[in-house]
Amino acid sequence: MNTQINSINLQLSTWSSGIFKTLGFIAVVIALVSVTTNLFAQLQNKARGLPAGYVSAAERTRDLECLTRNIYWEASSEPFESKTGVAQVTINRMNSGKFPNSVCGVVYQKNIFYEKVVCQFSWFCENNYKTRPVDAVAWKESEEVAKKVLLENFRLASLRDALFYHATTISPGWRKEKLATLGNHIFYR
Numbered sequence: 001m002n003t004q005i006n007s008i009n010l011q012l013s014t015w016s017s018g019i020f021k022t023l024g025f026i027a028v029v030i031a032l033v034s035v036t037t038n039l040f041a042q043l044q045n046k047a048r049g050l051p052a053g054y055v056s057a058a059e060r061t062r063d064l065e066c067l068t069r070n071i072y073w074e075a076s077s078e079p080f081e082s083k084t085g086v087a088q089v090t091i092n093r094m095n096s097g098k099f100p101n102s103v104c105g106v107v108y109q110k111n112i113f114y115e116k117v118v119c120q121f122s123w124f125c126e127n128n129y130k131t132r133p134v135d136a137v138a139w140k141e142s143e144e145v146a147k148k149v150l151l152e153n154f155r156l157a158s159l160r161d162a163l164f165y166h167a168t169t170i171s172p173g174w175r176k177e178k179l180a181t182l183g184n185h186i187f188y189r
Helices: 002-047 057-075 080-096 103-107 122-126 136-150
Strands: 110-113 116-119 164-167 178-182 185-188
Touching (some): 057 080, 057 103, 057 136, 080 103, 080 136, 080 164
Antiparallel strands (some): 110 116, 164 185, 178 185
């Protein structure tokens, strides 16, 4: 009986290890495709004589959608400043060189830690089914904040260097410099 249980446990362990390795491989492939696509677009722009940093209307629309979605699912019931903070952290990460170099890349980034898939923004890992907004008014407000931050370069001075935040209801024990508390979020350098 113990031999059968040990055999089953070994099979389950091997199976779950395989799943995590597969998920890790998929995350790496997604990251490679994202980076390659971005580099290819830069080369195409250069070949067409377009200036460095050129962004097409389609790319800007996609960025705006990703940023709006992130603001909505992270802070839809929060005040303007907290929504702006979520957007600003997303943009700061994109510009930092430590995260993907596109808004959508930052929003949908996943990593593997100790054979566990971890998303940069919890709503994406925990609730992949969240694709459509539930509250049209909150979606519209999130979209307005996204436009201000992405298109008009609106920034909160206190969050100039913010790269991380978490809800006030949790305490991850980070050893990062706290910058501000806005709504139900605490922001860090």
